[in-house]
Amino acid sequence: MRKETKRQRQAKLLRIFRKIHRITGAALFIFFFFIAITGLLLGWKKHSGGIILSKSYKGISTDLKDWLPIDSLNTLANYYLLKTISPELSTDIDRIDIRKDKGMVKFIYTEHLWGLQLDGATGKLLHVDRRYSDLIENIHDGSILDKYLGTSDNQVKVFYTTVMGVALLIFTITGFWLWYGPKRMRRNNSTA
Structure with a gap:
């Protein structure tokens, strides 16, 4: 059995990161969409001419x-x-x-x-x-589901923000590696 080369290990790691990035993105697409839209609206609420925030x-x-x-x-x-x-x-x-x-x-x-x-x-x-700004904020942080389901201690909000925070962290790490990994492989290739 031949030993795996450094380049093969890097390529394998890159494929794993690409798969994690793709699966996480596909699974949480709709949630990221809502967070992005509501985040934009909340950022602009004071400049909405009284539509979002009176x-x-x-x-x-x-x-x-x-x-x-x-x-x-x-x-x-x-x-x-x-x-x-x-x-x-x-x-x-x-x-x-x-x-x-x-x-x-x-x-x-x-x-x-x-x-x-x-x-x-x-x-x-x-x-x-x-108070449309409150509605947008409740959608943004997931607490609207706590109100809808009648949970007692914001369990849905805590779960939602934890999942989305960890997913964003995974996106950041895998996205960085998807950008940096090929550069590193090319650099290692040119020195070899």
Whole structure:
């Protein structure tokens, strides 16, 4: 049995890396497609002219001493949500985004994509919007499946981001080797 040459070992390694690269790419193509598209949209959200991310409206005072208490603002936000959009919606708050420099408070809800902007001092409704940026982010990181399946601790998101992160690492390594391997073989060939 003859001994395998260095060039044959390099060629064999290159074929293995090419196969791993091809199989991983084919298996995860649709996921990479969604990550790429949603990543582009998220990168452009502040420059979308209010389509992806609504502009932030201004209240009358940036001095917190003039503002209503948060529980009063929360009550008003829930009132506006149920009156303006639908009395059927959940009022469970996901987060409250205080924009002191704009004199405004954003209320973002857990069970739906509606958000409200209220004047911090008067409690007046400044703006109601659909939070498309949140939807895009949920698609991007896979958490939309956790919401759809009702998982308790973002298990789908963790699994999805782990698989996609490892796949990107594999793509980087195999892609580099597919570029560098032939160069190395040619260099070794010319010195031999």
